[in-house]
Amino acid sequence: MTTYRQRVESALDTWLPMTTIQPIHLHEAMRYSVFNGGKRVRPLLVYLTGAALNVNPISLDAPASAVELIHAYSLVHDDLPAMDDDDLRRGKPTCHKAFDEATAILAGDALQTLAFYVLSHDKNLQNSDKRRLEMIETLALASGSRGMAGGQAIDMESVGRSLNVAELENMHIHKTGALIRASVKMGALACNVIEVNQLEKLDHYAKCIGLAFQIQDDILDVESSTTVLGKAQGADIAHNKVTYPSLLGLNQAKQMAQELITDAITSLSDFDQKADPLRWIAEYIIKRQY
Numbered sequence: 001m002t003t004y005r006q007r008v009e010s011a012l013d014t015w016l017p018m019t020t021i022q023p024i025h026l027h028e029a030m031r032y033s034v035f036n037g038g039k040r041v042r043p044l045l046v047y048l049t050g051a052a053l054n055v056n057p058i059s060l061d062a063p064a065s066a067v068e069l070i071h072a073y074s075l076v077h078d079d080l081p082a083m084d085d086d087d088l089r090r091g092k093p094t095c096h097k098a099f100d101e102a103t104a105i106l107a108g109d110a111l112q113t114l115a116f117y118v119l120s121h122d123k124n125l126q127n128s129d130k131r132r133l134e135m136i137e138t139l140a141l142a143s144g145s146r147g148m149a150g151g152q153a154i155d156m157e158s159v160g161r162s163l164n165v166a167e168l169e170n171m172h173i174h175k176t177g178a179l180i181r182a183s184v185k186m187g188a189l190a191c192n193v194i195e196v197n198q199l200e201k202l203d204h205y206a207k208c209i210g211l212a213f214q215i216q217d218d219i220l221d222v223e224s225s226t227t228v229l230g231k232a233q234g235a236d237i238a239h240n241k242v243t244y245p246s247l248l249g250l251n252q253a254k255q256m257a258q259e260l261i262t263d264a265i266t267s268l269s270d271f272d273q274k275a276d277p278l279r280w281i282a283e284y285i286i287k288r289q290y
Contacts, residue, residue, distance in 0.1 A: 001044060004057075008043040008068060009035070011061040015069075015118050029099045029107035030114075034072045037090035039288070041213075042067045042183040044281060049187025049202060052275040053194060062122035063135055063186035066115040070143050071179060073111035076104050078152065115139065127190060135186045142182035151175025155241070163242045169211065176217075177210030201267045208264035209282050215257040216286045218243035222250060224289060257286045 012034055017027045043064035050060040079086040079094040080101065086094055096104035119125075119136050127135075141147055151174030158171065184206035188199055222245050244253040264282045268275050 004044050004047040004064075005040045007047070007057065007061065008040055008064045011065045012068065015065055015114065025099070025103060026106055026110065029095055029103045030110055032098060033076050033095045033107055033111065034069070036092050038068075038072075040068060041281070041285075042071050042179060045180065045183040045206070045278075046187040046190075048277045048281060049184045050190050052271055052278055053188060053191040053198075054274070055187070055190045056126060058124045059126040059190045060187060062118050062125045063139075063183075063190060066118045066135075066139055067179065067183045067186065069111045069115035069118065070139060070148075073108040073115070074143075074148055074152075074179075076108040076111070080104060083152070083156070112143070125190075127192060131189055131192070134189050138182050138185050138189065142178040147174055147178035147182075148176075151178065159241060161242070163247070165247060168242055168244065168247060172211060172214040173207070176214040177207060180210035180213060181206040198270075201270065204267045205264045205278065205282070208260045208267070209285055212257045212260040212264070212282075213285050215244045215253055215260070216288065218245055219250065219253055219257070220288075220290065221245075254286075261286055 016031055016034060019028045019031060021027055046064040046067060047057060047060050050057065075089060076095045078084050079089055080096055087097055088094060092098070094104075095107055099107070116136060116139070119132065119139065125132060143149065145153070151171055154171045155175055158167075163171070181203060184202050185199070188194055188202050221243065244256065247253075248256065261282050265279050268279060271278075
C-alpha cells in the first residue's frame with residue numbers, strides 16, 4: 001500500500017501544475033486539495049486490480065491519478081456551503097475555508113478536467129487507443145449524472161425524507177460506489193487481454209466493496225470522533241440524512257457490511273494469489289477507523 005501510495009502521489013505531483021505557474025492561487029488550492037492526506041483507496045484499487053492481472057504498473061499510473069483527481073474534486077465540491085457545508089476534511093480546513101468559495105469551485109472544476117487530460121495524454125499508458133477511450137468513458141460515466149454527481153443530487157433531494165433500504169442503496173451505488181467500480185474497471189482495462197467473465201466478477205467485487213465502504217462511513221459517523229475521522233463526527237445526523245445505522249440499526253448495518261465483503265471476496269474465487277491484495281483491501285474497508 002505504501003509503495004502504491006507513493007507511486008500515485010509522485011504521478012499526481014507531475015501532472016498537477018506547480019504553484020509557481022499562474023494562476024498561482026488556483027494551483028495552490030488544487031494541490032492543497034489533492035495533497036491533504038487521504039487513504040488513496042481508489043488509486044490502490046486501480047493498482048491492485050492491475051497487479052492481479054499482471055499489468056505493468058507504468059500503465060496504471062494514469063488511471064490511478066485520474067480517479068484520485070476526480071475523487072479530490074468531488075470532495076472539494078461536496079464540502080461547499082451549498083452542499084454539505086463542512087469546515088474540516090482530513091483534519092484540515094476544507095478548500096473553501098483555507099482559500100475561498102469561488103476558488104474552491106474553480107479548483108474542483110480544474111481537478112475534474114485534469115483527470116481526463118491525464119487519461120488522454122499519458123504516453124506511458126501501454127494500451128491501444130480503444131482501451132484508452134474505454135477508460136475515459138468509464139470515468140466519465142462514473143463521475144456524471146448517472147454516477148457520482150447523480151448520487152449527490154439524490155442525496156440532497158433525500159434530506160429530511162424517509163428512504164427505504166433499496167432507495168438508500170441506489171443512492172450510494174451512484175454517489176460512492178460508481179467511482180470505486182470505475183477504479184477496478186480501469187485497472188482491469190489496462191490489461192490488454194481480459195475475459196468478459198473476469199471483468200464481470202471484478203465488477204461485482206467492486207459493487208460490493210463500494211456499498212460496504214459507504215456503510216462503514218455511516219457507522220464511523222456514529223461510533224468515531226471528529227479527531228479520528230478528520231471531519232465533523234455526527235454530520236449525517238446534524239444534516240438529517242438517512243444512513244444505514246439510522247435505517248437498520250448499528251448491528252444490522254455492520255452485519256450487512258460484512259456480508260457484502262464476504263460476497264466480494266467470493267467473487268474473486270477464480271483468481272489466484274495475485275488477487276490476495278484485493279481480498280485484503282476488502283476486509284480493510286470495513287475494519288478502518290477513518
